[in-house]
Amino acid sequence: MTDKNEKRPPWAPPILRGDRLEAGLRQLELDVRRRLDGLLQGNHLGLVPGPGSEPGEARPYQPGDDVRRMDWAVTARTTVPHIRETVADRELETWVAADLSASLDFGTALSEKRDLALCAVAAIAYLTGGGGNRLGAILSNGAETVRIPARGGRAHARSLLRKFAQMPRAAEGTRGDLAAIIEQLRRPPRRRGLVVVVSDFLGGTEWQRPLRALSARHELMAVEVLDPRDIDLPEVGTVVLADPETGKQREVHASALLRREFAAAAQAHRDQVARALRQAGAAHLVLRTDSDWVADTVRFVVARKRRWSGGAA
Secondary structure, X not given: OOOOOOOOOOOOOOOOOHHHHHHHHHHHHHHHHHHOOOOOOOOOOOOOOOOOOEEEEEEXXXXXXXXXXXXXXXXXXXXXXXXXXXXXXXXXXXXXXXXXXXXXXXXXXXXXXXXXXXXXXXXXXXXXXXXXXXXXXXXXXXXXXXXXXXXXXXXXXXXXXXXXXXXXXXXXXXOOOHHHXXXXXXXXXXXXXXXXXXXXXXXXXXXXXXXXXXXXXXXXXEEEEEOHHHHOOOOOOEEEEEOOOOOOEEEEEOOHHHHHHHHHHHHXXXXXXXXXXXXXXXXXXXXXXXXXXXXXXXXXHHHHHXXXXXXXX
């Protein structure tokens, strides 16, 4: 981890542990509202603009529009392809499935991946609040699962974030099960809304099947949190690598060949995760511990809005 005494850039996630937890949560709320609020206003949800369920106006088809929204009656009457816009529901129920397994208790840049995951949930909590909207969560560290019922209000959002921050860290050798966490959102069935999955998605892709099953009823968003050392090895000579979820350790020499092979394998896994999320119909936001997470979120939102507007800026 980076030395806490080093000067941190203004965009770095606040420290969210120990006696700095409450101050960090207040700072996080201010950062979200100051840097994101206003940009993400409009139809639910700014983070993932969805089609809604109420019929709206018809407009001419533009390249990139979803052909499933074609309005054939208007198209036949005007002889010009039209699609039917829809209006987002007035109330939104959002569920967060957070994988807090031991692999998130790691970070070599400005924060741990666990802190970055909390920042992502904070953005979702504050930006979907109000208007009768509700937020719930399922948090799991592999050994313990906490279910927080969906409720509305700023006080509830703050309580949810506090429980997230205070979730015990997983003991070494405890494996997480993201597929089981997602499965808990399917049974019992919930009202239509938004499901946000937060994880580093290390390991296999057994979670793809239950995630795809959720897409039939909910809008999906996946937040992938990464650290630079998840992607490449530094040139440090001999180093001991440890798997926090199994406790296994191995001493390796970080030669140029090994670093290239590690980077290639890591990139192949990232591509596999992105492909699985795309096939499940989930929007994919990547946050890194060495990058401005708010700026990355803004770019994600702008890209999503542009796609839904037919490519218009």
